[in-house]
Amino acid sequence: MGGQPTGVHAAAPQGARLGVCEGITTTAGGGRERPNWRTVLTRCRRVTRAWPELARVVAAIAAVGLSVGVAATLVALLLHLVQHLAYGYADDTFLNGVEQSDALRRLLAPTVGIGLTGLGWMWLRRRPLPEVGDACAPRPRRLPLGRTVLDAALQIVAVGSGASIGREGAPRQVGAALASTLSSMLAARTDLRRRLVVAGAGAGLAVVYNVPLSGVVFGAEVLAGGFGLGGLLISIPVCVLAVAVSWLVLGTGSTYVYPDAGLTLPTLVWAVVAVPLCAVVGSLFDAFMRWCRRFRPGPGWSLPVAAALGGLAVGLASVWLPSLPGNGKGIVQLALGGGGSLLVFAVLVAAKPVATGITYGSGVTGGFLTPALGTGAALGAMVAMIGDSSGQAWSVPAFALIGAVGVLAAMQRAPWFAAVFGWELARPPVLMLVLLVVVAWGAAPLARQLAWHGRGRTAERRTRDEREGFE
DSSP states (O other), X not given: OTTOOOTXXXXXXXXXXXXXXXXXXXXXXXXXXXXXXXXXXXXXXXXXXXXXXXXXXHHHHHHHHHHHHHHHHHHHHHHHHHHHHHHTOOSSOHHHHHHHSOHHHHHHHHHHHHHHHHHHHHHHTTSOOOOHHHHTSSSOOOOOHHHHHHHHHHHHHHHHTTOSSBSTXXXXXXXXXXXXXXXXXXXXXHHHHHXXXXXXXXXHHHHHHTOHHHHHHHIIIIIISSOOHHHXXXXXXXXXXXHHHHHHHHOSOOSSOOOOOOOOHHHHHHHHHHHHHHHHHHHHHHHHHHHHHTTXXXXXXXXXXXHHHHHHHHHHHHTTOTTSSSSSXXXXXXXHTTOSOHHHHHHHHHHHHHHHHHHHHTTOOOBSXXXXXXXXXXXXXXXXXXXXXXXXXXXXXXXXXXXXXXXXXXXXXXXXXXXXXXXXXXXXXXHHHHHHHHXXXXXXXXXXXXXXXXXXXXXXXXXXXXHHTOO
């Protein structure tokens, strides 16, 4: 028709994209070429495919370790910034910051902060977002870097504002997404790509808690499902490198301070007695999270409203329980530091799972590691204080740490990770690791038998179960 263009090009305005030739985007005026993200990946693959296999593996390990170390460090700094802004404190712990804030601030910080993250998730969840488990599957999917990082940032803002949920999901996602993207750029084989994603996710966890060994064990036991030599040869250097990078900014100190205390006979006995108690508490915690999952709102206006109301509920409870907001670190600090009372810890054993369930059910995304640790620490501290009240000299920090690891192992069904994670977080005497292994390996199998709901699936698979409709 008179030489006029037809089809798609007829509707394109001046300056719009008209086509792609070998990955290069051109403009209608024949102007400057603008490479897009697909172009960058294509060019990188062309270059790296010519490299020897060993060179690609070494480059991938170095790139993932360095990038995850920097990114997870930024995640940790963002969390501290949000916490300081939300509760108005400077150089102090989050627990002390909440304790020093007034009642109005304790109410408004989680209500406003979590409500705003709900608005972000309302937009982000219009399209399904692949999970870390999808990138670790036999046929791995590539994680979209931009949307995954945005989801992680929203998680950090929610936790920093006082949401009762774990912070470890954010650095884990960022680490996995970076590893997924870099492995694509380096044209890595499928098996190497999976191992890099597992290593990146574990490294993200390792950085924010300064637990390099736990990052390796988490990747192997929880994500990969086994301690294969090939996976360990990738995960160990990635986690060590990432944590070493973070030391330049975050320091080398442990997450918790464990007092100098030797192992006593009551502590040895508690490691055995705690097994059934931790198994029951951990199984109930896990079943309650699955039940709360049913009420998570979809990506509509109900999401920010529900998130704000969930934040209000946690904020209201924090007026009387300042250790309740956040991921549960404050509870563990309180128990290991010898603070709190018997009544406080008895209430926290029930209050922390309830607050986490309300937060999760309101639509907030996050982890469950530290909430489980906090619940178990409250359980152990409560038992020790019961002994103290009857004239027994039972160590509150030792009982709390054993209880924390037992409940975490029962909820995650990952005993090796729970034992190593608890030991690295507090760095107690090496002999304490033996007791932590005992309680973890006792509680996890028993919890699997006691699983009232979910047939013993791990907490790591919870979000995948939700998307696939499992109940």
